[in-house]
Amino acid sequence: MDGMSWSGRRGVAAPAARAMSDPGATGRFGTYGGRYVPESLIPACHEIEAAFRGAWSDPEFHSRFDTLLTVYAGRPTPLTPAWRLSRELGITLFLKREDLAHTGSHKINNVIGQALLAHRMGKERLLAETGAGQHGVATATAAALLGLKATVFMGERDIERQELNVLRMNVLGAEVVPVTTGSRTLKDACNEAMRHWVSSVDNSYYCVGSVMGPHPYPWMVREFQRVIGEEARAQCAAELPVGVPDYVVACVGGGSNAAGTFAGFVDTTARLVGVEAEGGAAATFGRAGVLHGFCSLVLQDENGQVTEAHSVAAGLDYPGIGPEHAHLRDGGRARYETVNDEEVVQALLCLARTEGILAALESSHAVAWVIRAAKSGEITPGSTVMLTLSGRGDKDIASIKELL
Amino acid sequence: MTESLEEFLIARRGTGRPLLVPYVTAGVTPAWTDVVHAYADAGADAVELGFPFSDPMLDGVTIQEASDRAIAAGTTVKGILEEVATLDVDIPLIAMTYSNLVVQQSTAGFCAALTASGLRGLIVPDSPLEEVGELADAAAAEGLDLALLAAPSSSRARLREITERSRGFVYALTRMGTTGERGEIPEQAARLGRELKGLTDRPVLFGFGVSNPAQATELAGHADGVVVASALMRKLLDGARPRELGEYVASIRRALDQGAR
Numbered sequence: 292m293d294g295m296s297w298s299g300r301r302g303v304a305a306p307a308a309r310a311m312s313d314p315g316a317t318g319r320f321g322t323y324g325g326r327y328v329p330e331s332l333i334p335a336c337h338e339i340e341a342a343f344r345g346a347w348s349d350p351e352f353h354s355r356f357d358t359l360l361t362v363y364a365g366r367p368t369p370l371t372p373a374w375r376l377s378r379e380l381g382i383t384l385f386l387k388r389e390d391l392a393h394t395g396s397h398k399i400n401n402v403i404g405q406a407l408l409a410h411r412m413g414k415e416r417l418l419a420e421t422g423a424g425q426h427g428v429a430t431a432t433a434a435a436l437l438g439l440k441a442t443v444f445m446g447e448r449d450i451e452r453q454e455l456n457v458l459r460m461n462v463l464g465a466e467v468v469p470v471t472t473g474s475r476t477l478k479d480a481c482n483e484a485m486r487h488w489v490s491s492v493d494n495s496y497y498c499v500g501s502v503m504g505p506h507p508y509p510w511m512v513r514e515f516q517r518v519i520g521e522e523a524r525a526q527c528a529a530e531l532p533v534g535v536p537d538y539v540v541a542c543v544g545g546g547s548n549a550a551g552t553f554a555g556f557v558d559t560t561a562r563l564v565g566v567e568a569e570g571g572a573a574a575t576f577g578r579a580g581v582l583h584g585f586c587s588l589v590l591q592d593e594n595g596q597v598t599e600a601h602s603v604a605a606g607l608d609y610p611g612i613g614p615e616h617a618h619l620r621d622g623g624r625a626r627y628e629t630v631n632d633e634e635v636v637q638a639l640l641c642l643a644r645t646e647g648i649l650a651a652l653e654s655s656h657a658v659a660w661v662i663r664a665a666k667s668g669e670i671t672p673g674s675t676v677m678l679t680l681s682g683r684g685d686k687d688i689a690s691i692k693e694l695l
Numbered sequence: 696m697t698e699s700l701e702e703f704l705i706a707r708r709g710t711g712r713p714l715l716v717p718y719v720t721a722g723v724t725p726a727w728t729d730v731v732h733a734y735a736d737a738g739a740d741a742v743e744l745g746f747p748f749s750d751p752m753l754d755g756v757t758i759q760e761a762s763d764r765a766i767a768a769g770t771t772v773k774g775i776l777e778e779v780a781t782l783d784v785d786i787p788l789i790a791m792t793y794s795n796l797v798v799q800q801s802t803a804g805f806c807a808a809l810t811a812s813g814l815r816g817l818i819v820p821d822s823p824l825e826e827v828g829e830l831a832d833a834a835a836a837e838g839l840d841l842a843l844l845a846a847p848s849s850s851r852a853r854l855r856e857i858t859e860r861s862r863g864f865v866y867a868l869t870r871m872g873t874t875g876e877r878g879e880i881p882e883q884a885a886r887l888g889r890e891l892k893g894l895t896d897r898p899v900l901f902g903f904g905v906s907n908p909a910q911a912t913e914l915a916g917h918a919d920g921v922v923v924a925s926a927l928m929r930k931l932l933d934g935a936r937p938r939e940l941g942e943y944v945a946s947i948r949r950a951l952d953q954g955a956r
């Protein structure tokens with residue numbers, strides 16, 4: 292740790308009133324969120340909300356959840372100082388290592404929570420959509436763990452890009468259904484999962500992969516991911532003299548790892564930064580709209596048709612953003628930045644070569660912004676930065692090979 | 696002032712005929728307005744016009760394909776409304792679309808534009824009771840009848856509220872699933888029809904998977920009529936011309952009228 296500056300600034304908490312709390316029966320985050328699904332799905336949404344409220348106030352459920360996160364998923368994940376990169380950038384950078392969680396990303400947190408809930412509700416099958424395949428792999432894993440069946444909807448284009456994860460899902464016993472409609476990526480996989488859910492709602496549970504979808508999903512997924520932020524906050528408190536980092540940074544597609552991270556710091560002085568892919572930056576270029584059951588910022592053309600997101604990272608190829616992020620943006624509590632594919636690939640290489648950590652392309656978005664902002668002085672020298680490294684990059688090796 | 700969609704349908708029902716509402720995706724072919732005329736000539740009681748959306752959550756492959764084709768051809772809400780204004784039919788037209796198109800400018804503005812073009816009804820499948828407040832108010836202010844969906848999974852309390860707040864008719868879903876042709880009519884449809892008819896005098900129409908004259912007749916027996924969509928769009932996508940679509944609608948009309956005797 293020699294050469295690191297551990298001196299931070301004042302870290303006194305200034306609690307934001309009821310930020311990132313229970314959105315209530317209507318599931319609204321300001322004007323965003325809600326429950327824009329067909330009548331056929333409304334009873335299921337109510338049933339899931341009631342089950343989640345019951346489970347989340349049940350110490351026994353928490354105990355099972357926490358135990359599985361510990362003995363199965365490998366939590367708590369470490370907070371790793373990025374020693375060499377910190378020195379290079381003149382800041383103090385910590386990495387919250389979700390890449391070290393079982394299945395290789397933060398997705399496992401949410402999926403264990405929802406699989407336990409589905410099990411508690413007596414459902415037999417988990418349905419899931421997946422982009423990069425990380426949520427699909429996590430769902431297949433949790434299904435195997437709890438003796439449930441899993442059906443994963445995945446865009447045909449993503450199946451090509453993420454062959455390794457498709458194989459992993461197959462090995463884990465999940466059925467992977469290729470989605471051939473629309474842009475054949477995550478957005479279309481969401482549509483198809485919802486359509487399938489309508490027709491199988493009696494025995495199937497839709498395990499949504501991010502802080503999106505109809506209420507209670509955005510709230511519930513954030514709560515299941517909250518463990519990232521709470522652990523990181525305690526770890527920062529132990530590591531930093533001032534207790535709280537100056538910046539808390541995470542990549543955002545739908546925004547689940549960012550939501551879980553921010554939930555741990557929203558009532559502190561830390562500046563919250565979500566980093567989107569330039570080609571899928573709903574918080575930056577989106578307009579208010581309704582997609583996949585919720586109201587949020589959505590990338591769309593002037594006629595209201597949802598546009599395709601484009602990013603080197605399949606997991607960020609999503610034209611919307613979780614409704615709570617849209618609300619945090621409007622209120623100024625979090626800000627959302629964009630980085631381009633070129634910066635992302637360079638950041639991935641940089642982290643691999645300075646720290647020996649091969650991060651996912653998704654997570655490399657957060658790294659890319661920190662590198663850019665530290666070099667430009669936007670992050671002032673000497674600042675402390677806590678970055679959630681949402682997943683590992685093994686799945687991206689084939690894509691990276693093409694990009695080099 | 697013209698009568699409302701609901702008044703029109705109730706009057707038609709009063710003549711003893713089961714109601715028939717065929718569907719066409721606006722813009723799916725340049726001749727889509729001819730399809731509307733063909734439906735009207737074939738004895739339709741109203742026509743449902745799909746305003747295509749890129750992510751139609753409740754639609755099966757056929758309507759998805761029709762929507763994609765219409766969007767690729769440059770179809771917009773504004774363009775559809777301009778064409779609707781030129782239509783010369785004496786039956787009500789009902790718009791069907793998703794929330795994202797409704798909220799583009801303003802919900803009130805959307806409803807006003809529909810009414811100004813002569814549309815008399817609206818269906819927004821992803822706007823359930825929980826979210827429908829502003830839309831229902833805006834539609835009511837414009838005299839546009841907003842028809843709500845009722846599903847086999849809806850509780851009796853919800854069905855009661857749906858029948859109270861729906862305007863024009865109640866859109867009963869024959870099944871849990873997306874739009875699209877299906878083999879048989881599930882038992883749950885008959886149950887839903889009975890329950891809805893016990894709750895309201897408003898017309899109740901069945902939709903989703905009404906594929907042929909026999910199914911239309913069977914379902915009409917449990918309610919006041921049917922909406923036929925995917926079966927017609929499948930034929931259109933496979934190359935059927937407006938006249939042929941009209942003939943198919945006429946065959947359903949005949950079956951319904953015979954079944955009602």
